Amino acid sequence: MSRAGNAVVLGASMAGLIAARVLSDAYDSVTLVDRDALPDAAVPRRGVPQSRQLHVLLACGRQALDELFDGLSDELHACGAPLVDLNGQVHWYNDGYLMRRSASQLIGVGVSRPLLERTVRARVEKLANVRFHPSAEASALLSTDDRRRITGVLVTPRDGVPYRLDADLVVDACGRASRSPAWLAALGYPTPAEQxxxxxxxxxxxxxxxxxxxxxxxxxxxxxxxxxxxxxxxxxxxxxxxxxxxxxxxxxxxxxxxxxxxxxxxxxxxxxxxxxxxxxxxxxxxxxxxxxxxSVRRRYERLRRFPNGYLVFGDALCSFNPVYGQGMTVAATEGLLLRRLLAGKPGRLWRRFFRGAGKLIDGPWSIAVGTDLRFPEVAGPRTLRVRLVNAYVHRLHAAARTDAVLGTAFLRVLNLVDPPHRLLRPAIVARVLRGGSRPG
Missing domain, CATH: 3.30.70 (Alpha-Beta Plaits)
Structure with missing residues (x-):
């Protein structure tokens, strides 16, 4: 996969670390820029205000991170983080119904955000071609004269003189605070539609x-x-x-x-x-x-014009309602997508990545938004499909009180292991109809 060139990643939180891990296999050097002073200890930091909150690493996310960082789950477990059977070792009260438990292959990790991030960052720091620029922030994109390609970023350190970082690829992993729409507009590009x-x-x-x-x-x-x-x-x-x-x-x-x-x-x-x-x-x-x-989704996959040498990644693409715990898992799957694309044909990376990421985001976005639309006060299109799916899922929860197969099927979708349409398989629908009470 190795190719000549330099990559720069903006943001050294989980999404940025994932992107850097993937890029380290494809570029001669990778530089991470983050406005925080990155701590050695597993402690919350200012640039990740959610780091003191409970985080959920879904089963799909654990699997993806283990693929990107071999043995990560075992390392976290050795640090005291429990491995949790998400069906067999958790009480689930869905719509007031206690789901029947059973042993499953859905294994999560009970880990705080600071410990997870510190452990992953330590892995990235050991990569010979990766370096960190902490306490610094990208202030502008650099481009060719025709603005068709991004060639680097202008970096402003907290206490110092601005400098440029030349790059063959720049990845924005700055999360919800992403400035990509404004930067693109300044270069004459359309900004993505926003939901x-x-x-x-x-x-x-x-x-x-x-x-x-x-x-x-x-x-x-x-x-x-x-x-x-x-x-x-x-x-x-x-x-x-x-x-x-x-x-x-x-x-x-x-x-x-x-x-x-x-x-x-x-x-x-x-x-x-x-x-x-x-x-x-x-x-x-x-x-x-x-x-x-x-929740905010920026539809970069719908753009027809975009500069080469630039990508937007993680929460900068889509920021989910944190109640559903989807953000880190989606970022990890985007990392696997980027790895596959870098191993394939070169050219138009932005188009292939955004289209692939859009498909990855569709499922969790529909789960989160569809569930939020159950609340009458939440504004959004309540299509017939949304109303029928919400009624069906409520009935599934009722049936899962006594049917562990339904509980596992639901958790596989919630953990992004299976796509939502798997809950509509005939065998699952039959179980729901046999066991579910009508929505109240």
Whole structure:
């Protein structure tokens, strides 16, 4: 796969690290630029404000990261992060129905964002042709005179003189703060159409000492938001024998930060196993609040004109409602896509990547947006398909109380292992119709 040239990645968070790992096999040198001073320890950092929040690495994401970083799951496990059977070791309350558990091959990793990012960054730092430029920020793109190709970036260090980084490929992995639309417009290119779904999510994460008596000895619990109760609760085991608890509200609902208010919010979810952790477990550190106004998808795959030598990656392409835990997994699958494309025919990389990424994003986007549209206050087109799918999934949840096959089928889709249409296979539909009550 090796080819001559230099690549620059803007952003050294998870998406940027994934992109750098892939590019290190295809370019002579790879440079990561990040505005933060990158810590050696597994601690939250300013440039990743969500790093103190509970993160979910879906089964598909774990598999993809293991393919990109051989043995990563085992390394995280050796650091204390539990490997979790996402069906057999988690209580799932979907639309108020407790899903029947069974052993599955859907294995996740209970890991905090700082530990995951530090471990992955350490892997990337060991690559001989990769270097980091911390405490610096890209301020402009450089291009050929005809503006048909990006040739590098202008970098402004926090304390110093701006300098240029020449590159044969520049990848924007700056997340939701991506400046690519403005940079492209300045070069005379059209900006991508943007889809926004305003969900107004506020979530508060707090960490507790993990007691095996809680959650009946299992490693996680989740209850989803419904139109009559727009609140969510998640408990997930993590490294250092901790439980991370994330309570969230949509459409203006906000978990309080004080102990009593937080506990009452947990009790309002109606699932005693979750509220018991909040009431009884020993808290570690202070609660962390974050707001997420809207899911945003930028449709780069629809552009007909775009400069060569430039890509947009990860959350800069599509930023998902964090409640569904899809962001890191989609970035990892985009990394595998980029690896395949770099190993193939050269030319028009941007077109092939954006089209492929668009297809990867379609499934998780439809899951997240379709679910959010269950709430009447969320603006968006409620097509007949969306209404029928939501009614069908509600009925599936009811049937999954006693049918573990349905629970596993649902979790395979939720974990992005299977596409959503797999829930419409005749055998699955028959089980839903036999076991599901009609939506209330």
């Amino acid at each position: 926004r779904v305003a969900v107004d999510v506020t979530y508060v994460t707090r960490t507790y000492e993990r007691d095996p008596r809680h959650l009946d000895g299992l490693l996680g619990a989740l209850t989803n938001a419904v139109p009559t109760r727009p609140r969510t609760g998640i408990v997930a085991a993590q490294e250092d024998d901790r439980f991370a608890v994330a309570l969230s509200g949509v459409l203006g609902e906000q978990p309080p930060l004080d102990d009593e208010g937080y506990a009452r919010f947990a009790e309002s979810l109606g699932q005693p196993l979750i509220s018991q952790v909040v009431r009884e477990a020993v808290p570690v550190g202070e609660p962390a609040l974050m707001r997420y106004p809207a």
